[in-house]
Each structure stands twice: as structure tokens, then as C-alpha cells.
Amino acid sequence: MHITQLNRECLLHLFSFLDKDSRKSLAATCSQLHAVFEDPALWPLLHFRSLTELRKDNFRLGPALRSLSICWHSSRVQVCSVEDWLKSALQRSLCSRHESLVSDFLLQVCDRCPNLTSVTLSGCGHVTDDCLARLLRCCPRLRALRLENCARVTNRTLVAV
Incomplete structure (x- = not known):
């Protein structure tokens, strides 16, 4: 028996045991498996350990997503937490490469x-109150918002909550 002979429910179950990259690799093998990869039911939980993962095409955003975690732990997080006027030219250059990456991603989450x-955000130093307020408005079922090392978040986010 070949894997493509399994019914859709079995394929979804098998895919659920794979990480994002493995799912994408398996989906590239044939159109039937790619259709399973695209199924929103496969994506109730997304966890990102680096900002570069947000740029990959190895996941799908959709109404099935219930839990989102973006936890970025590196020395660059310390740079993002420094006030802009205190940053060196090199530090500003580092930040400019990813400054809107998480916010743009969260706007896609709001729409989809x-x-x-x-939602858990850790080390996302460029996320702002406005972005989080929009997330709160667009996701009325949001019950847990965990923020750590999000330097630009102020009391305005508490007011939005």
C-alpha cells in the first residue's frame, strides 16, 4: 500500500506528527499530499523559534489556528530592546532588516x-501597542496574551485588553 492510498483523515493524522519543514517536504512529493498540507485543520498550533521562520513557506495561516508562539532568543533581542536614539549605526542596521517582520506577520494573523x-511573543522588540490592539480586535476569542521582552509595548496594550 502506498501512502497516497490512505484517506484524507489518516493523512492529516500522519502529517500532525511532523514538524513544519517535514510537512513541507512531504507535501512537495505529490499534489494529493500538497492538498493535505494546505488543509487548515492541520495548523491549530504554530511555534516559531526565530524570525527567519516567519519568512518560510512551511506553514499555513487559517481559521483553525488556536495558538501562536513567536519566541526569539538571541543576542539580537538585546539590540532591539535598546532605545532607538541609543543605538549605533550597526545596531540600527540590524534592526531595520527585521523591524516590521513580526508586526506584518501579526497583521496577516489578524486577517486570517x-x-x-x-498568543505568546517573546523577544519581539519591535511589536507595538497598535499592532497588539488590532490583534485583540480581530481575534475576539483571544484569552491569553503573553508578552516578554517586547520593549515597545506600553500601558496602551493593557487598555486595549
């Missing part, structure tokens, strides 16, 4: 993931 219930 209305059933989101939990």
Missing part, C-alpha cells in the same frame, strides 16, 4: 485567524 485563543 479569527479563532486564535493564545
